[in-house]
Amino acid sequence: MPSAVLTQPGSLARHHPLGTSTGALVEQRGDWEALVCEAQRTSTFAVELAALSAGELPELLHFLSAAPALPFHFISLHAPSKGRRLREKQLVAMLLEVVRCVDAVVVHPDTIDDAARYAALGSALVLENMDSRKHGGRTAAELAAYFAALPQAGFCFDVAHAASVDETLAEGERLLDSFGARLRHVHVSSLDEDCHHVPLTAADEERFAPLLRRCRDVPWILEAPLREI
Amino acid sequence: MQSPAGALERLAAHSAEGFPNLLAARERTAARLAEMRLRVAPVVLPADSSIVLFGSWGRGELTAHSDDDWLLLVDGPLRPQHEPVVATLRELLGAEDRKPGTQEIFGAAASAHVLASRIGLDEDTNRSLTRRMLLLLESVPVAGDDAYERCWVHVLNSYLEDATKDFRPPRFLLNDLVRYWRTICVDFVGKQREDEEKWGLRNAKLRTGRKVLFAAGLLPILLCERHLQAAMRDFLVEQLRAPATDRLAAAFAAYDLMDSGGRALDAYDRWIGMLGDDATRAELAAVRRETADASDAYARVRRSGRELETGLLALLFETPLVVLVREYGVF
Numbered sequence: 001m002p003s004a005v006l007t008q009p010g011s012l013a014r015h016h017p018l019g020t021s022t023g024a025l026v027e028q029r030g031d032w033e034a035l036v037c038e039a040q041r042t043s044t045f046a047v048e049l050a051a052l053s054a055g056e057l058p059e060l061l062h063f064l065s066a067a068p069a070l071p072f073h074f075i076s077l078h079a080p081s082k083g084r085r086l087r088e089k090q091l092v093a094m095l096l097e098v099v100r101c102v103d104a105v106v107v108h109p110d111t112i113d114d115a116a117r118y119a120a121l122g123s124a125l126v127l128e129n130m131d132s133r134k135h136g137g138r139t140a141a142e143l144a145a146y147f148a149a150l151p152q153a154g155f156c157f158d159v160a161h162a163a164s165v166d167e168t169l170a171e172g173e174r175l176l177d178s179f180g181a182r183l184r185h186v187h188v189s190s191l192d193e194d195c196h197h198v199p200l201t202a203a204d205e206e207r208f209a210p211l212l213r214r215c216r217d218v219p220w221i222l223e224a225p226l227r228e229i
Numbered sequence: 230m231q232s233p234a235g236a237l238e239r240l241a242a243h244s245a246e247g248f249p250n251l252l253a254a255r256e257r258t259a260a261r262l263a264e265m266r267l268r269v270a271p272v273v274l275p276a277d278s279s280i281v282l283f284g285s286w287g288r289g290e291l292t293a294h295s296d297d298d299w300l301l302l303v304d305g306p307l308r309p310q311h312e313p314v315v316a317t318l319r320e321l322l323g324a325e326d327r328k329p330g331t332q333e334i335f336g337a338a339a340s341a342h343v344l345a346s347r348i349g350l351d352e353d354t355n356r357s358l359t360r361r362m363l364l365l366l367e368s369v370p371v372a373g374d375d376a377y378e379r380c381w382v383h384v385l386n387s388y389l390e391d392a393t394k395d396f397r398p399p400r401f402l403l404n405d406l407v408r409y410w411r412t413i414c415v416d417f418v419g420k421q422r423e424d425e426e427k428w429g430l431r432n433a434k435l436r437t438g439r440k441v442l443f444a445a446g447l448l449p450i451l452l453c454e455r456h457l458q459a460a461m462r463d464f465l466v467e468q469l470r471a472p473a474t475d476r477l478a479a480a481f482a483a484y485d486l487m488d489s490g491g492r493a494l495d496a497y498d499r500w501i502g503m504l505g506d507d508a509t510r511a512e513l514a515a516v517r518r519e520t521a522d523a524s525d526a527y528a529r530v531r532r533s534g535r536e537l538e539t540g541l542l543a544l545l546f547e548t549p550l551v552v553l554v555r556e557y558g559v560f
Contacts, residue, residue: 181244184297214488214489217536217543
């Protein structure tokens with residue numbers, strides 16, 4: 001049965017497959033069983049298991065290593081993007097332990113020191129475009145070097161990040177022109193003034209529509225809960 | 230929708246690599262078809278017969294490992310004079326590891342009139358259904374082109390004689406196509422219960438080539454909804470005579486879904502590349518259900534199959550086609 005959210009009005013909620021990022025589920029943080037349960041309320045088709053801070057990764061890997069019965073058809077794992085305490089070699093080794101359990105491993109390019117180390121993740125590796133606060137990986141031109149070094153890597157298009165870099169959305173179009181053939185999934189939300197993910201506003205939903213129309217075949221992951229309709 | 234001819238090449242600009250494996254397979258198929266025509270040229274064919282190749286030959290996706298799935302297709306009843314021709318063809322085609330499969334669907338003579346007159350009910354066997362559908366969806370003659378043309382049109386006409394109305398998809402054909410696709414899926418499990426030997430390759434083909442076959446057949450049938458009954462035959466002839474990947478590429482273009490189409494056919498292109506790679510093919514041939522999760526090749530097939538499927542589903546459900554799928558795709 002489709003989850004209730006899929007029957008709500010609004011084009012975003014009607015997209016399939018739609019899933020949520022556990023990074024948006026603050027109340028359940030740290031309890032992976034509860035996070036998965038909550039994520040299923042959005043959809044049983046797609047999910048992003050987010051270990052956004054380095055401390056969350058060992059627990060997530062422990063959870064996945066027990067081979068839990070998960071309903072999702074598409075599972076991405078978001079690698080740590082802040083508070084990294086692990087050496088890069090160690091981090092990649094940990095990600096390799098679960099690469100067979102997931103469809104994608106999302107990595108922020110600005111956290112990469114040595115791209116060659118990530119090549120072992122093969123086509124499961126997915127690079128995300130960064131927001132305007134970051135110092136690299138924000139634009140098609142900045143991402144090109146990463147994809148040149150990691151030719152098997154896929155692309156995760158964060159539409160709000162692209163809008164933060166260029167509010168005309170021309171850069172978003174350039175990102176899809178350049179890396180759309182590698183597109184594996186999309187992050188959907190709006191951003192607040194500090195570039196934190198917040199529920200997609202009606203204005204942004206309309207503004208982002210031309211970009212999202214180019215991504216109709218891939219899972220859309222909600223980086224923040226849907227707004228109340 | 231425009232003619233599908235050349236649509237794959239046009240979509241290539243929206244793909245990661247320009248579909249190198251698919252386009253190379255087309256060139257290879259054209260060259261091998263020319264060789265095949267020369268090879269069978271000395272065979273004395275009765276005027277009512279044609280030599281027809283199926284599967285990757287018809288799709289234009291030949292790899293080094295493709296079988297020679299052939300039929301002596303007869304425009305009329307089978308007669309004793311066809312038997313020596315079949316015997317000659319068995320000597321001539323399917324050398325080494327390219328013999329037709331073991332289910333006796335190919336490598337024999339078949340009457341197009343029987344295929345056309347026994348649609349449904351007990352006498353319409355699995356073999357008959359397969360031959361008829363593959364004739365319409367992925368076949369190519371290498372001798373007796375006139376007889377092939379008559380047979381092909383005869384089978385199509387047999388579907389259009391019943392349950393066809395202006396501005397409605399031809400239900401008889403639609404239902405038989407859906408039946409064929411579901412039969413393939415059900416038979417996959419049936420074969421798995423009998424013999425797991427080819428599980429990996431069968432599973433991989435179900436995730437990829439079989440979906441392309443079904444979707445590329447479904448689209449033109451649904452799009453008959455735009456036509457008067459009298460125009461449907463010509464529309465279907467134009468569509469179904471084009472390779473399946475051209476039909477899909479044309480549909481992605483017609484519905485302004487070039488990015489999704491590029492990704493979907495790029496995934497399929499990777500699969501064609503895997504099929505032609507000896508090591509990958511050997512690994513897939515060795516995969517069993519219980520070892521599938523440990524196979525890199527199987528993981529790549531699963532990913533390509535999923536990306537192909539999501540692209541096809543976007544085409545069917547996130548474009549105006551959704552109303553046709555809703556109206557005709559379930560009941």
